[in-house]
Amino acid sequence: MKVGDEDPCTESISFLNLAPGNSGSTSWLIQNVGSVDGDFNISISAITSNENTRYEMEIDAGDLSDVGGELEDHLKVAIWMDKDTSGTWNDGDYYLEDDGNTVDYVSGALPDEAYNIMDDYTSVSWTDVQTNLGLGNIGTLKIEYELPDGADINEVQSDSCVFNMTFTLEQSTV
Numbered sequence: 001m002k003v004g005d006e007d008p009c010t011e012s013i014s015f016l017n018l019a020p021g022n023s024g025s026t027s028w029l030i031q032n033v034g035s036v037d038g039d040f041n042i043s044i045s046a047i048t049s050n051e052n053t054r055y056e057m058e059i060d061a062g063d064l065s066d067v068g069g070e071l072e073d074h075l076k077v078a079i080w081m082d083k084d085t086s087g088t089w090n091d092g093d094y095y096l097e098d099d100g101n102t103v104d105y106v107s108g109a110l111p112d113e114a115y116n117i118m119d120d121y122t123s124v125s126w127t128d129v130q131t132n133l134g135l136g137n138i139g140t141l142k143i144e145y146e147l148p149d150g151a152d153i154n155e156v157q158s159d160s161c162v163f164n165m166t167f168t169l170e171q172s173t174v
């Protein structure tokens with residue numbers, strides 16, 4: 001099992017220096033490089049939240065505490081598997097719902113429902129999302145994010161958050 005150039009397979013994802021209206025994406029190629037077939041699991045651990053500086057603008061927007069930032073309460077994130085590594089959302093692809101389920105491609109563009117508030121992914125696991133995987137590509141995992149625009153979003157100025165995503169491949173039971 002290999003994620004990007006990393007082995008073992010925990011990836012740390014940081015969001016920082018985002019302004020209202022910003023969006024972006026990141027992705028990793030995930031591969032089974034072992035000799036045994038496996039079932040693929042994904043989990044997200046606790047999210048680390050940082051206030052950094054609490055600016056006047058943040059206080060004006062309703063940020064009343066120095067303890068922890070608010071970025072993860074506003075940031076909208078979609079996590080999906082580009083199974084055929086085509087670079088596009090198409091047949092066979094799926095996204096990770098924040099309740100531990102996955103939702104398969106049906107038609108059209110990646111749906112709005114694929115986006116959840118970052119905080120709602122805290123401590124969620126997705127089990128057996130792909131099974132009996134042999135040697136080769138599992139897919140490209142894509143994370144797309146978007147910080148909405150709006151007056152109350154100013155409370156996230158200079159805030160940052162980090163979450164760890166862990167990928168495991170369990171030997172398939174025959």
Ligand SMILES: [Ca+2]
Pocket residue numbers: 051054063064065066067068069070
């Ligand atoms: Ca705060």
Ligand SMILES: [Ca+2]
Pocket residue numbers: 082083084085086087088089090091093
């Ligand atoms: Ca695809």
Ligand SMILES: [Ca+2]
Pocket residue numbers: 051054058063068069070155156157159
């Ligand atoms: Ca803040």
Ligand SMILES: [Ca+2]
Pocket residue numbers: 050051052053054055058069155156157158159
């Ligand atoms: Ca701040």
